[in-house]
Amino acid sequence: MRKVALLYNPASGRRAKGRLQSLEAALQVLRTAGIQADLVPTDSPDKAGEAARHAINSGCDTVFACGGDGTIHNIAQVLAHSPAALGILPLGTANALAHDLHLPLNVVGAAKAALHALPRRIALGHIKYTNLQGNSSARYFVITAGVGVDAHLFYKLLAGIKQRLGMAAYYAKAWHLWFTYPMTRFHVEYSESDSGDSKSAQVTELLSVRIRDFGGVLRELAPGSSLSRDDMRLILCRTRSRLAFLAYVTRGLLRTRWSVPGIDLAHAKKASCQYMDTELAKMQRIYVEADGELIGTLPVEITIVPDALTLLAPSK
Numbered sequence: 001m002r003k004v005a006l007l008y009n010p011a012s013g014r015r016a017k018g019r020l021q022s023l024e025a026a027l028q029v030l031r032t033a034g035i036q037a038d039l040v041p042t043d044s045p046d047k048a049g050e051a052a053r054h055a056i057n058s059g060c061d062t063v064f065a066c067g068g069d070g071t072i073h074n075i076a077q078v079l080a081h082s083p084a085a086l087g088i089l090p091l092g093t094a095n096a097l098a099h100d101l102h103l104p105l106n107v108v109g110a111a112k113a114a115l116h117a118l119p120r121r122i123a124l125g126h127i128k129y130t131n132l133q134g135n136s137s138a139r140y141f142v143i144t145a146g147v148g149v150d151a152h153l154f155y156k157l158l159a160g161i162k163q164r165l166g167m168a169a170y171y172a173k174a175w176h177l178w179f180t181y182p183m184t185r186f187h188v189e190y191s192e193s194d195s196g197d198s199k200s201a202q203v204t205e206l207l208s209v210r211i212r213d214f215g216g217v218l219r220e221l222a223p224g225s226s227l228s229r230d231d232m233r234l235i236l237c238r239t240r241s242r243l244a245f246l247a248y249v250t251r252g253l254l255r256t257r258w259s260v261p262g263i264d265l266a267h268a269k270k271a272s273c274q275y276m277d278t279e280l281a282k283m284q285r286i287y288v289e290a291d292g293e294l295i296g297t298l299p300v301e302i303t304i305v306p307d308a309l310t311l312l313a314p315s316k
Contacts, residue, residue, distance in 0.1 A: 004060055005052075005058075006089065008042070008066035011043055052075050071091075080308050086311050096214045099216070122227045122228075123210075125140065126305050130296050144221075145288070146289045147188075147206045147286065148186065149205045152286075188236065193267040193268055199266075205245075207235040210226075223265065224265065237262065245263075275298050
């Protein structure tokens with residue numbers, strides 16, 4: 001690293017003053033190592049994108065996403081296929097990508113680790129979808145994309161609710177919504193990576209997972225997923241049983257790999273999702289999320305783009 005930009009949202013999260021002090025300490029770590037580094041405040045996804053483009057155009061070889069997985073998602077849209085690497089200083093709630101990369105979860109520790117990190121080329125997920133205004137759109141994702149139950153929760157749990165209500169109330173509301181969601185089925189077609197066989201299913205939830213370790217209590221959501229692979233690990237929930245969903249999550253909590261009837265795993269490079277019929281689409285919209293950000297509705301096409309992003313990661 002020679003020249004870097006640290007992008008952060010000054011209005012995001014609690015304890016804004018403490019977050020800024022941590023970032024200034026991380027900035028000093030980089031500057032002491034002889035790196036030209038600047039803090040760049042951004043207060044929206046659009047401005048984060050503009051700031052990332054400006055950093056690349058001004059000669060930055062690395063752009064740090066200082067925040068959570070949503071911040072990483074927004075900046076990755078610009079860094080994809082660019083010469084700049086993506087660095088991470090974790091300041092989010094879940095910090096799933098930081099966990100998967102075994103980064104220190106404090107900002108100063110992550111900055112020190114970055115001094116010895118190596119650039120690593122990875123594939124990105126790519127998703128085409130219908131945005132909330134009804135127009136066709138597309139974007140990349142780094143960690144996961146979801147269709148169905150989880151995206152419905154993101155739709156109902158508006159941005160910022162965690163800060164307003166606190167995590168306990170947030171989880172209570174999410175739990176209530178999960179139990180009242182109608183478990184609407186939709187159609188998915190996918191091609192398996194190894195055999196190339198085309199398959200189809202009717203599911204209530206589809207997750208496309210790229211990372212192995214989500215951290216926290218859940219850890220391994222989709223055994224077999226990895227950023228080192230040029231495909232995605234699909235979780236296909238064919239069942240409407242809420243007990244099956246709970247059993248699958250419990251499986252992750254207990255670090256076991258027992259099979260759950262109605263929930264399957266597959267390696268794939270492409271998956272397409274459609275409403276079961278047009279009348280159903282009018283009655284019940286099925287939502288889509290990417291890296292924890294609500295982005296739109298069906299129809300959806302998910303693919304993998306190899307060699308798409310340079311990621312600054314600790315050497316193993």
